[in-house]
Amino acid sequence: MSVQLEVQLIAVVVAVACALPGVFLVLRGMAMMSDAISHTVLLGIVLAFFLVGDLDSPLLIVGAALMGVLTVTLVELLNQTQLVKQDAAIGLVFPALFSVAVILISRFARGVHLDVDAVLLGELAFAPFDRVQFWGLDVPIALAVMGGILVLNGLFIGLFYKELKLATFDPALAAALGFSPVLLHYGLMTLVSVTAVGAFDAVGSVLVVALMITPPATAYLLTNRLSHMLGLSAVIGAGSALAGYWLARLLDANIAGSMATMTGAIFLVTFLLAPERGIVAILRRRQRQRWEFAQAALTIHLLHHEDSPQADEECRVDHLGEHLRWQRPFADEVVRLARRHGLVTQDNGRLYLTDKGRQTVQDAIVR
Amino acid sequence: MELLNSLLFDYTLRTVALGAATLGIVSGALGSFAVLRRQSLLGDAMSHAALPGVVIAFMLTGSKTPVILLVGAAVAGWLGALLMNGVVRNTRIKEDSALGIILSVFFGFGLMLLTFLQRNPDARQAGLNSFLFGQAATLLISDVIPMAILGTIVLLLVLIFWKEFKLLSFDRDFAASLGYPVAWLDVVLTSLLVLAIVVGLQAVGVVLMSAMVVAPAAAARQWTDRLGVMVFLAALFGAIAGVGGAMISSLGSGLSTGPVVVLVVSGIVLLSLLFAPNRGLVWNWVRQQRDRRKLRLQSVLTNMYYLAEQHDDMAHPHAVTVLQAMNFGQGGVRRSLHVLRERGLVQESSSGFWALTAEGVEEARQLIDSRRAGKGGDR
Structure with a gap:
């Protein structure tokens, strides 16, 4: 050897x-x-x-x-x-x-x-x-x-x-x-x-x-x-x-x-x-949870106001800043993610929950 | 006498002693906080972690000026502390493992660089080796002055942040609830500890610097319950060990300063553990013996009282053997009886038979009453 x-x-x-x-x-x-x-x-x-x-x-x-x-x-x-x-x-x-x-x-x-x-x-x-x-x-x-x-x-x-x-x-x-x-x-x-x-x-x-x-x-x-x-x-x-x-x-x-x-x-x-x-995994998890949580908050907000008289006013992207204290770029990103996941649809700045979104948010609330 | 003479008039020895004293004072004072915060081994890890800093500083500048090397040491030590903190906070790895990792990996890395340099013929790396075990004997006044300045700054900062550090050391959560920025204070205190270690590196070396952080503080802790006194005593012990060790190592050949200083300070710790009032082991032992003797006396006295109660006559004498049987397993009945007789509480009516005196009856009754009242027989 x-x-x-x-x-x-x-x-x-x-x-x-x-x-x-x-x-x-x-x-x-x-x-x-x-x-x-x-x-x-x-x-x-x-x-x-x-x-x-x-x-x-x-x-x-x-x-x-x-x-x-x-x-x-x-x-x-x-x-x-x-x-x-x-x-x-x-x-x-x-x-x-x-x-x-x-x-x-x-x-x-x-x-x-x-x-x-x-x-x-x-x-x-x-x-x-x-x-x-x-x-x-x-x-x-x-x-x-x-x-x-x-x-x-x-x-x-x-x-x-x-x-x-x-x-x-x-x-x-x-x-x-x-x-x-x-x-x-x-x-x-x-x-x-x-x-x-x-x-x-x-x-x-x-x-x-x-x-x-x-x-x-x-x-x-x-x-x-x-x-x-x-x-x-x-x-x-x-x-x-x-x-x-x-x-x-x-x-x-x-x-x-x-x-x-x-x-x-x-x-x-x-x-x-x-x-x-690992640190990267932890950071990514935190980041993912942040967006997931924001989407959940968005859908809960929409569900809450869906059938109310002020629905047209509350369920607008412009309104999120006031109600959820989100900066505009952040709100846009959340909406974009939520649309991509098929949770909401957007029509002229007015947001609508999809059936899937309604189901998800109801699950989230029950949990 | 000759030693004292040379300490006062021998330039080299005076320089060395000054340097060692500075190191002892600073590491003793900062070590107090480390010991109280159960971070005794942080010093060990930081001093080892400083090695690559020293080598890299030398590689970058090509200079062996102590100040530059010490800056490198401080940066590396500080980085090690931060990394350790990051590992402990973000993973399930416990503090001891994190310390071990930082200590050994940094040191190994430093060693690798050092040997890499040594095989490079251009580098005059001699002198870097002394960082391993310290060479107080080679300290120059130009080394001591930066040490002293750095040490003074560190001590001043401790004074400035005294209240915060005190709170942080004893009740971190309370400090946080009062709104102190505890995370930042942690960083400041750790940084000061790193600086204190750096001050000592040259004299004691990385391997044994940890002892200079732990030992003076652990010794000082035995003598007092007050932080101020503890820090002062730790600084004093550190200085004594530093100067004493430096002088002893100057006497013999082949005695590195580091080990000698550590042995001196270990001796101080041993004495403190044994003889410090209130906490010391010897003190404890003496107190225990005294308590035991007192309890034996009380138990003989009350036993005699209970026996006497069975007769109409309180002065009825009882055989020693009976009392010994009642005090089974405790012994010392005869001696207790003689002590009690000197106090006029009992008398020997005939050989081997003892009776309570009138004072003895009174004393025993009070003892029993106070026990019944639940106050404990504190007489």
């Missing part, structure tokens, strides 16, 4: 592995926890490194995962004192732990391949150079690790799909039925920590957040079904990974940064153009 292909494969695996647990973070309103965890796992790695003295030891991942869970626990403890709110608790805990890690690295781990820039920013392009023999196959370490984490995430979500779904959308019912939301919560957080550790080696900690949150949030705008959201998030994540890789090649820039940029670009496009929840 060529190096290029391997980088792309790693990028896709990382993106999908991040997107899966990210779906639940987005749905449970804990997106910023991924930001906190992806920063504090650094401290876990540093401490584990001091303990074992080997940067390639799998214990580093264990240490990082433990630190992730510790972060969540600290945030909740702080929250439970009721002295600070949850958002502030997150904002207090992770910078402190991260700072300890940065200082430890710069004071005691100089010269070791553990520099903060790499942790924050990541460099995917170098990933294929660290290789490992795996079942007789020669694969990059990053691919093996992230592949394992992807399988782990898939298994966890597959096995506990029902429980996660219930605990996410109705935690009270989940608790009443005897599931333990707390246990699931910490399980999920462990998963996020493990994923963050594996991923930040490749893409850096801030961009872990991009891959965990942005594709699920994009999918959230496109579907109402959890299963579809998981699938869509994975596809969007993978798509951003590939597009990001080629953008980075084009600009000769950092791959992780380009991947994050692409997740953002896809989000922006979806935010604007999503079929039902």
Whole structure:
């Protein structure tokens, strides 16, 4: 396999592995926890490194995962004192732990391949150079690790799909039925920590957040079904990974940064153009409703005055400005639309309801 | 002493300390509003979102003049805040996800541009890196003066809009019902926060600037219930952390200013959470112990009264074991009896047997009456 292909494969695996647990973070309103965890796992790695003295030891991942869970626990403890709110608790805990890690690295781990820039920013392009023999196959370490984490995430979500779904959308019912939301919560957080550790080696900690949150949030705008959201998030994540890789090649820039940029670009496009929840769709719906409402108002007005003695006076286009407070161009447009829909006919400025118009307006009033 | 000496007379250190103090004051004051409005993490998102602004400003002008870079940072941060607002208002995406998206995507975009520049041999992009972690040690007086001017403007605006911001922070709906343009005030307050963040970027860096928004305010909140005092304290804590952190990081090699400042301010938060009067955890614990002791005394006293009522003689002595059985699970009966004896309310008639004194009977009766009256035994 060529190096290029391997980088792309790693990028896709990382993106999908991040997107899966990210779906639940987005749905449970804990997106910023991924930001906190992806920063504090650094401290876990540093401490584990001091303990074992080997940067390639799998214990580093264990240490990082433990630190992730510790972060969540600290945030909740702080929250439970009721002295600070949850958002502030997150904002207090992770910078402190991260700072300890940065200082430890710069004071005691100089010269070791553990520099903060790499942790924050990541460099995917170098990933294929660290290789490992795996079942007789020669694969990059990053691919093996992230592949394992992807399988782990898939298994966890597959096995506990029902429980996660219930605990996410109705935690009270989940608790009443005897599931333990707390246990699931910490399980999920462990998963996020493990994923963050594996991923930040490749893409850096801030961009872990991009891959965990942005594709699920994009999918959230496109579907109402959890299963579809998981699938869509994975596809969007993978798509951003590939597009990001080629953008980075084009600009000769950092791959992780380009991947994050692409997740953002896809989000922006979806935010604007999503079929039902996009900005354009919302604006068009508002616009359509505005005209529909105006037509309804017009037909109601006509029906109201149809058989009255003043009908000839009331049912004129000129009169609408006075009665409905419409500007003339607006009134003309409403009349034009209503005529096109066959709701009214016009004769010398006098408006008549058609049978269809009468039927529509009566339906509208009854409703 | 030497440190103080160098703070007063060492030009570099004085400059650095001044810059760090400015940053602490401004972010502390503005952070108070962010924390009260439960927007603590907005600072995190805005400071990350500033990165592409810095890089683009550099790409457009080719200049590394801090003022220009900071303008870029402010514009990008502001844009990020507006976008976040737009996403939250128009979609069902919640605030935390919107923050995460803005934070990570803007930062990633900035990073992409930065690496794009770095591989371009013409660009002298060194110095942009310091925006990641901050290099207070390299601050010049020409950096500090714009920071101070910007900071003063921000603080003045806070003073001018004090009443509005206060209302907005505590009761947004009420402010709206009074006819204040709350949407605009939101924008103004957020913009000021962005400016405060921009002031600090150079010294602390984007990664840790968020702590300077949250921590001083969270610490100040523990000491007071008044907004004015809180803002003042937050500014003070911010300044202490800024100066302290800058000085400590100037002592050792390889200590970026950002992390040290954050650790100092985190220490202040920890102390505040533990020891602040009324709210602090230690204070709470002490109060709880005191209440518990008082309740134990009262319960022993009333139990003795009830027992005595069963006899004709109110001074009838009772065995400790009986009282312990009545106070099952609470313990401390013997100690309570000794405390009560010191107050002259009970006496030990023979070993292990205790009786109420006349004052004790009176005290217990009052206690029981006040409980019956529903006032609670507040004696």
